[in-house]
Amino acid sequence: MESTLKDMRDGATVLDMDPKSTVGGGVEDVYGEDRATEDQILTPWTVSIASGYSLLRNPQHNKGLVFTERERDAHYLRGLLPPTIATQELQEKKLMNNIRQYQLPLQKYMAMMELQERNERLFYKLLVDNVEELLPVVYTPTVGEACQKYGSIFRRPQGLYISLKEKGMILDVLKNWPERNIQVIVVTDGERILGLGDLGCQGMGIPVGKLSLYTALGGVRPSACLPITIDVGTNNEQLLKDEFYIGLRQKRATGQEYAELLHEFMTAVKQNYGEKVLIQFEDFANHNAFELLAKYGTTHLVFNDDIQGTASVVLAGVVAALKLIGGSLDEHKFLFLGAGEAGTGIAELIAQEMSKQTKAPLEETRKKIWLVDSKGLIVSSRKDSLQHFKKPWAHEHEPVKDLLSAVKAIKPTVLIGSSGVGKTFTKEVVEAVASFNEKPLILALSNPTSQSECTAEEAYTWTKGRAIFASGSPFDPVEYDGKVYVPGQANNAYIFPGLGLGLVISGAIRVHDDMLLAASEALAGQVTEELFHKGLIYPPFSNIRKISAQIAANVAAKAYELGVATRLPRPANLVKYAESCMYSPIYRQYR
Ligand SMILES: NC(=O)C1=CN([C@@H]2O[C@H](COP(=O)(O)OP(=O)(O)OC[C@H]3O[C@@H](n4cnc5c(N)ncnc54)[C@H](OP(=O)(O)O)[C@@H]3O)[C@@H](O)[C@H]2O)C=CC1
Ligand SMILES: CC(=O)C(=O)O
Numbered sequence: 306m307e308s309t310l311k312d313m314r315d316g317a318t319v320l321d322m323d324p325k326s327t328v329g330g331g332v333e334d335v336y337g338e339d340r341a342t343e344d345q346i347l348t349p350w351t352v353s354i355a356s357g358y359s360l361l362r363n364p365q366h367n368k369g370l371v372f373t374e375r376e377r378d379a380h381y382l383r384g385l386l387p388p389t390i391a392t393q394e395l396q397e398k399k400l401m402n403n404i405r406q407y408q409l410p411l412q413k414y415m416a417m418m419e420l421q422e423r424n425e426r427l428f429y430k431l432l433v434d435n436v437e438e439l440l441p442v443v444y445t446p447t448v449g450e451a452c453q454k455y456g457s458i459f460r461r462p463q464g465l466y467i468s469l470k471e472k473g474m475i476l477d478v479l480k481n482w483p484e485r486n487i488q489v490i491v492v493t494d495g496e497r498i499l500g501l502g503d504l505g506c507q508g509m510g511i512p513v514g515k516l517s518l519y520t521a522l523g524g525v526r527p528s529a530c531l532p533i534t535i536d537v538g539t540n541n542e543q544l545l546k547d548e549f550y551i552g553l554r555q556k557r558a559t560g561q562e563y564a565e566l567l568h569e570f571m572t573a574v575k576q577n578y579g580e581k582v583l584i585q586f587e588d589f590a591n592h593n594a595f596e597l598l599a600k601y602g603t604t605h606l607v608f609n610d611d612i613q614g615t616a617s618v619v620l621a622g623v624v625a626a627l628k629l630i631g632g633s634l635d636e637h638k639f640l641f642l643g644a645g646e647a648g649t650g651i652a653e654l655i656a657q658e659m660s661k662q663t664k665a666p667l668e669e670t671r672k673k674i675w676l677v678d679s680k681g682l683i684v685s686s687r688k689d690s691l692q693h694f695k696k697p698w699a700h701e702h703e704p705v706k707d708l709l710s711a712v713k714a715i716k717p718t719v720l721i722g723s724s725g726v727g728k729t730f731t732k733e734v735v736e737a738v739a740s741f742n743e744k745p746l747i748l749a750l751s752n753p754t755s756q757s758e759c760t761a762e763e764a765y766t767w768t769k770g771r772a773i774f775a776s777g778s779p780f781d782p783v784e785y786d787g788k789v790y791v792p793g794q795a796n797n798a799y800i801f802p803g804l805g806l807g808l809v810i811s812g813a814i815r816v817h818d819d820m821l822l823a824a825s826e827a828l829a830g831q832v833t834e835e836l837f838h839k840g841l842i843y844p845p846f847s848n849i850r851k852i853s854a855q856i857a858a859n860v861a862a863k864a865y866e867l868g869v870a871t872r873l874p875r876p877a878n879l880v881k882y883a884e885s886c887m888y889s890p891i892y893r894q895y896r
């Protein structure tokens with residue numbers, strides 16, 4: 306009895322009772338309610354079967370007009386619904402018709418969020434069946450605009466908000482979340498939301514969006530997903546002045562105050578959900594991101610999507626592209642614009658893969674990769690003043706101030722944009738790359754679309770149709786000189802849902818770089834001859850659940866190989882097992 310009480314949600318108000326006492330009211334007074342005297346405070350905790358009106362208002366169980374006659378009788382729904390009985394397919398058709406009528410992407414986003422809050426399975430059915438059409442709505446680019454305007458469009462809260470006000474009680478805050486069996490947390494502190502900068506508390510749109518992809522693309526149950534925003538303030542003056550801003554109105558906490566809050570959070574998560582809960586760090590600024598990953602990588606199941614997921618997806622694209630541009634990985638020369646989380650994360654994984662393939666030391670393979678930051682090319686003379694994550698890339702070279710000069714000096718075969726600054730791949734830059742490559746590989750990774758280093762049309766036009774191009778946010782196919790070019794989408798959304806699924810199904814307790822390579826290899830392996838023929842280096846998102854199962858299987862296999870998997874015995878066929886674990890949005894029958 307005592308231990309049950311100690312486990313209760315409201316630990317501070319638990320009544321201290323003699324465990325052997327038989328006195329007390331109720332059949333099993335686990336919550337101590339019947340023993341409480343009037344001055345004792347307790348949690349009004351109820352567990353009930355949803356029926357009638359509350360069933361219709363419960364997004365997890367609501368089926369709207371699809372409730373059958375029998376279900377309407379059994380669950381007190383008679384009269385609460387009009388007489389017709391619909392199918393989920395008809396509901397889907399109606400909603401897609403409605404969504405397509407909205408002119409503005411933000412209206413579509415709001416319609417999707419409203420659906421998620423009203424009928425969760427229908428939301429996921431739409432997303433799974435129409436992934437290519439709806440990905441840009443619930444994810445980049447529209448989610449970026451949604452975060453910028455989050456305060457104005459805010460209706461119902463989604464996810465969990467942990468601010469400096471909750472310091473000292475984060476464990477209690479986690480217990481306020483209605484679900485107990487959490488498998489994946491995506492957490493942001495809102496400081497680097499896509500390429501849009503510090504959006505403070507309004508960054509919540511990102512964990513919410515990423516986790517809806519965990520379910521739709523990776524098949525992790527929605528109830529096992531928990532979006533979290535940590536609000537330590539914002540340095541965004543515009544938001545601080547915005548009357549509709551939803552976060553703390555103060556400058557960002559830094560240093561010890563920041564570290565303590567994060568540490569309390571990380572400890573509380575492990576205490577509450579155990580060590581097999583995956584914590585995905587998302588859109589933190591790089592001055593915290595690398596440190597958090599290093600600090601918690603050895604004690605928690607953590608993964609930084611911007612550093613590691615992006616690296617895995619770009620490596621897959623590059624490896625696949627070799628079929629089109631020729632040569633082996635180590636025969637190429639890479640130049641990045643942007644040497645932050647994405648840039649250095651990708652660079653490191655490419656160097657690791659090169660080293661693996663050629664047996665050359667990592668220090669050697671890194672020399673094939675060059676990065677430009679806001680101060681110019683990263684070279685050895687700058688080493689002392691560089692942030693630690695840039696130091697491995699400070700090669701011997703004279704200083705070079707700008708990208709165009711760096712392109713001319715380095716002569717890269719692959720140009721990668723990870724700067725968060727739009728329009729930086731100018732005509733001169735792209736033409737210069739095209740002047741010494743028959744088929745230049747150009748990846749403009751920055752999100753959302755407004756921050757893309759160049760557009761698909763620019764890439765194809767300026768290279769006279771020779772570029773192999775992919776971007777972080779989607780672009781429509783481009784017609785150039787009578788031919789249609791289909792750009793790819795190089796986005797970590799290909800990787801994190803499958804990677805997460807693989808970690809969850811194997812019960813992994815740590816993320817290892819080899820798992821990122823395994824995920825990358827699985828993705829690259831999904832590009833068919835037919836796709837190569839169209840100049841594509843990524844498979845279509847319409848196949849993503851199949852792709853995620855392959856990624857999950859490869860990641861899980863690596864987890865078993867490395868001895869960090871706890872789900873034993875290892876399933877014989879990991880692809881089949883991954884598929885069998887995936888959430889389906891089809892309605893369930895009710896008793
Ligand atoms: N497609 C995808 O899947 C992903 C895309 N991204 C996108 O990548 C972008 C960068 O993200 P992230 O790496 O996390 O950000 P960071 O802030 O960590 O890094 C940005 C880097 O770009 C450099 N930079 C900024 N402005 C310029 C400029 N005008 N010229 C040259 N360099 C510049 C910065 O230089 P300095 O260090 O000198 O300040 C820094 O090195 C974002 O737009 C994000 O949306 C991120 C993750 C995944
Ligand atoms: C895609 C992504 O994670 C980003 O742009 O930050």
Ligand SMILES: [Mg+2]
Pocket residue numbers: 499587588610611
């Ligand atoms: Mg991100």
